[in-house]
Amino acid sequence: MKMKKGFMMLLLVLLMTVLLLGCQSAADSSNGVEDNNADQSDNSGKTNTLKWYVVSATGPQADSERVQKAMSDYINKTYGWNIELELIFNDYASHTDKMQMVIAGGEEYDLCYTSSWCNNYTVNVNKKAYIPLDGLLEEYGQELYESIPEGVWDGVKIGGKIYGVPNYQLMYKQCSVAIPLKYVEEFQLDVDNVKTIYDLEDFMYAVKQKYPEIYPLAAYPMFANRMKNGLGMEEIIDYDYPGMFKMFDESLTVYNQYESEEYMKFYEYMYKWAQDGLIKMDAISVQDQSLADMQAGIHVIGLEDTYQPEIEKSRWNSYFGGQECVMIKLSEPYMSTAATIATLTSISTTCKKPELAMQFLNLINTDPVLYNMACFGIEGVHYTLNENGTVTSNEAAGYNPNSDWVFGNQFNAYPRDSQSPDIWIKIKEYNDTAKVSCAMGFSFDSSSVDSELSAISAVTGEYLPQLSVGAVDPKVAVPEMMKKLEAAGMDIVLEEMQRQVDEWKVNK
Numbered sequence: 001m002k003m004k005k006g007f008m009m010l011l012l013v014l015l016m017t018v019l020l021l022g023c024q025s026a027a028d029s030s031n032g033v034e035d036n037n038a039d040q041s042d043n044s045g046k047t048n049t050l051k052w053y054v055v056s057a058t059g060p061q062a063d064s065e066r067v068q069k070a071m072s073d074y075i076n077k078t079y080g081w082n083i084e085l086e087l088i089f090n091d092y093a094s095h096t097d098k099m100q101m102v103i104a105g106g107e108e109y110d111l112c113y114t115s116s117w118c119n120n121y122t123v124n125v126n127k128k129a130y131i132p133l134d135g136l137l138e139e140y141g142q143e144l145y146e147s148i149p150e151g152v153w154d155g156v157k158i159g160g161k162i163y164g165v166p167n168y169q170l171m172y173k174q175c176s177v178a179i180p181l182k183y184v185e186e187f188q189l190d191v192d193n194v195k196t197i198y199d200l201e202d203f204m205y206a207v208k209q210k211y212p213e214i215y216p217l218a219a220y221p222m223f224a225n226r227m228k229n230g231l232g233m234e235e236i237i238d239y240d241y242p243g244m245f246k247m248f249d250e251s252l253t254v255y256n257q258y259e260s261e262e263y264m265k266f267y268e269y270m271y272k273w274a275q276d277g278l279i280k281m282d283a284i285s286v287q288d289q290s291l292a293d294m295q296a297g298i299h300v301i302g303l304e305d306t307y308q309p310e311i312e313k314s315r316w317n318s319y320f321g322g323q324e325c326v327m328i329k330l331s332e333p334y335m336s337t338a339a340t341i342a343t344l345t346s347i348s349t350t351c352k353k354p355e356l357a358m359q360f361l362n363l364i365n366t367d368p369v370l371y372n373m374a375c376f377g378i379e380g381v382h383y384t385l386n387e388n389g390t391v392t393s394n395e396a397a398g399y400n401p402n403s404d405w406v407f408g409n410q411f412n413a414y415p416r417d418s419q420s421p422d423i424w425i426k427i428k429e430y431n432d433t434a435k436v437s438c439a440m441g442f443s444f445d446s447s448s449v450d451s452e453l454s455a456i457s458a459v460t461g462e463y464l465p466q467l468s469v470g471a472v473d474p475k476v477a478v479p480e481m482m483k484k485l486e487a488a489g490m491d492i493v494l495e496e497m498q499r500q501v502d503e504w505k506v507n508k
Contacts, residue, residue: 047082047083047084048082048083048084048353048356049083049084049085049086050083050084050085050086050110050111050356050357050360051086051088051108051109051110051111052085052086052087052088052109052110052111052112052345053088053090053095053098053099053102053109053111053112053113054087054088054089054090054112054113054401054403054406054407055089055090055091055092055095055113055118055403055406056089056090056091056401056402056403056406057091057092057288057318057401057402057403058091058400058401058402059089059090059091060089060090060091061089061398061399061400061401062398062399063377063382063397063398063399064087064089064398064399066377066378066381066399067087067373067374067377067378067382067399068084068085068086068087070373070377070378071085071370071373071374072084072085074369074370074373075360075363075370078367079363083356083360087374089401091287091288092118092288092289093287093288095113095118095119096118096119096120099112099114099119099124100119103124103127103129103348106350107350108348108350108351108352109348109350109351110347110348110351110352110353110356110357111345111346111347111348111351111357111360111361112345112346112348113343113344113345113406114130114164114344114345114346115341115342115343115344116235116238116338116339116341116342117222117225117238117342120237120238121156121163121164121341121344121346122158122237122341122443122444122446123237123238123446123453124346125158125163125164126158126445126446126447126450127450128349129346129348129349130163130164130346130347130348130349131163131346131347131348131349131351131354132161132162132163133161133162133163133164133165133346133347133358134161134162136347136354136355136358137162137165137358139355139358140355140358140359140362141165141358141359141361141362142362143362143365143366144165144361144362144365144366147168147365147366147409148166148168148409151440152166152168152171152340153166154440154441155336155337155339155340155341155440155441156340156341156344157441157443158443158445159443159445163346164341164344164345164346165344165345165346165361165365166340166341166343166344167343167344167345167365167405167406167407167408167409167410168365168408168409168410168411169343169405169409169410169411169427170306170308170410170427170430170431171335171339171340171431171434172306172333172334172335172339172430172431172434173229173305173306173331173333173334173335173336173338173339173342174229174305174306174307174308174329174331174332174333174334174434175226175227175228175229175230175303175304175305175307175329175330175331176303176304176307176311176327176328176329176330176331177197177200177301177302177303177304177327177328177330178301178302178304178311178312178315178319178320178325178326178327179300179301179302179325179326179328180300180320180323180324180325181323181324181325181326182323182324183207183300184326187203187206187207189203191326191328194328194330195330196230196330197227197230197266197269197330198269200217200301201269201273203216204216204217204273204278204301205276205278207300208276208277208278212277213298214297214298214299214300215277215278215279215280215293215298215299216278216299216300216301217273217278217279217299217301218289218290218293218294218298218299218301218302218303219270219274219279219280219283219286219290219468219469219470220283220286220287220289220290220468220469221283221284221286221464221465221468221469222289222465222468223270223303223468223469224239224263224266224267224270224464224467224468225238225239225240225468226303226304226305227266227303227305228244228257228305229247229305229331229334230305230330230331231262231263231266232246232247232262232331233245233246233247233255233257233260233262233263234246234247234334234336234338234437234439235257235338236254236442236444236497237444237446237453239257239464240457240460240461240464241453241456241457241460241493242256242257242258242456242485242490242493242494243255243256243257243444243493243494243497244257244260245437245438245439247331247334247437248435248437248438249438250438252438252439252442252501252502252505253498254494254497254498254501256490256494258478258481258482258485259478259482264474264478267467267470267474267478268474268475270467270468270469270470271470271472271473271474272470273470274469274470274471275470279469279470280293280298281471283469283470283471284465284466284469284471286469289302289303290302291318291319294319294320294321295319295320295321296321297320297321302315302319302320304327306342307327307329307333308427308430309423309426309427309430310418310419310420310423310426311327312324312325312326312327313418313419314416314418314419315327316418317418318402332434332435333430333433333434333435334434334435334437335431335434335435335436335437335440336436336437336439336440337437337439337440337441337442337443340440341443343405343406345361345408347361361408364407364408365408365409365412366409366412367412368412368413371407371408371409371412371413372391372412372413372414374407374408375401375404375407375413375414376391376393376399376400376414377397377399377400378399381394381397381399382394382397382398382399382400383397383400385414386417388421389414389415389421390414390415390416390417390419390421391414391415391416391417392416392417393416410424411424411427411428439501441508442500442501442504442508444497444500445500446493448496449489449492449493449496451489452488452489452490452492452493453493455488455489456485456488456489456490456493458488459481459484459485459488460481460485462481463477463478463480463481
């Protein structure tokens, strides 16, 4: 009888042990310890879609669906996921307006391109359009985090939190202009003595006199925005909102740039040049940085806000249809908060699976095969990989966004055939030597002045594009704009900016 009881007790112990082990195994699986694909598909095995809004120099891509499928197939095969990518391309000019409609409408999407100059990062964070990423980076994006310098992460923080993943590339701004070599030589332009855009005035008049059909300066509605570093100014939010610092100003005094000596001088020159035929009278309607007119030979000066090594080669084609050109620098390499947030990817507050979105961001930034698919498409279809490691795009194949910096870490990119194989080594050296802003790491929290900023945006949207292309007399238009901006609450915004800057200086 005792043996039977002992045997029964032994069976009971064994049964309890099995049950406990089973429970532990189930707990481990539910916590993702063994099920590495838990975030990529739900219990039904349904494929998860990742919806990603991006920008492209050439707008929507005709063959983007094939590239999306190739990227999805690569991820699913390589990493055992079960996802389907949906890339939605907007051109530069329309991306902000389209994304504001998406955000205002509460549309469900996962990722989007955001920046200091397009679909404004700071404004959208303060609208709570994006989620904080610190915890997600720590759990799902460690490789990504470690691949980008700590100082860059500091630059993208708002209120001490990260809301966007920097698409790591050249992290500075340097204003410059591109001019076809043949005009430089014909008019004997002394490029070494050109330090500001005003130093090009005699050259522009000479070109106009000999070639009346040419409008030398390629101006467009965002021209003044891209000139800011060339005028020695650094934005706090963006050119479309009042509030800038003077570069290298340790006092960090907040200026209303629209009435500053720097911008008033610029507006007056633009108006004069437009009146004298150096700028097209319909420049207010020009899109895409006037690329089409430059390629058609209507302009001979193209503005660039980010100089980089070997940029001349790429501008031969993108600006001047294959003509050799020279680049003239109008400012020093300058790294600021605005430069670090010049190209980012954020996760929407409407994203249903932020863990999956972060895992994807980790991949696109650390897997060169996946990243280059996004940049160039499918090898043998959309591009050819040359023996020296550079890429030649097939312009007729339907996929060439020509915006590699939109998708992730550009130091993983194949160089284009217009670049040297070691181009990224050269650019990294520029990153390492750029001068750093006195306000590096400061981000303005606009939440207390959102209503004022909204009213201000309506006013600047009316006046700034016209001032930017010289379409209106600044002596008349700027005072008119100032009255409307004051009524919209400009002074409140400027005071709040200075208050936050002063507080930041004390606590940094």
